[in-house]
Amino acid sequence: xxxxxxxxxxxxxxxxxxxxxxxxxxxxxxxxxxxxxxxxxxxxxxxxxxxxxxxxxxxxxxxxxxxxxx
Numbered sequence: 001x002x003x004x005x006x007x008x009x010x011x012x013x014x015x016x017x018x019x020x021x022x023x024x025x026x027x028x029x030x031x032x033x034x035x036x037x038x039x040x041x042x043x044x045x046x047x048x049x050x051x052x053x054x055x056x057x058x059x060x061x062x063x064x065x066x067x068x069x070x
Contacts (some may be wrong), residue, residue, distance in 0.1 A: 009023060010023070011023050011024055011026075014047075017059055018044075018047070018057070018062075018063060019045055019046060019047055019057035019061070020044070020045040020047055021042055021043070021044055021045075022038055022042070022043045022044075023041065023042050024038070024041075025037070025038055026038045026043070026051055028043075028045055028053045028055045030054065036056075043056065043069035044056060044057035044062060045057060046058070046060075046061075047061070048060065048061040048064060050064060
């Protein structure tokens with residue numbers, strides 16, 4: 001059996017209908033080419049495009065109407 005220790009974790013996690021979670025140090029490049037280094041142990045990057053603090057997630061995806069088939 002392959003067991004993971006608590007210290008083993010992916011660096012990138014895609015949350016269903018939510019943000020991309022990044023663990024560790026990363027630099028995010030926004031649509032205008034601006035660079036945004038992560039400053040937390042886990043950072044949430046917007047994937048819905050509606051966040052008011054892009055490139056970071058502000059939870060706006062929770063208020064968006066779900067698309068059919070999702």
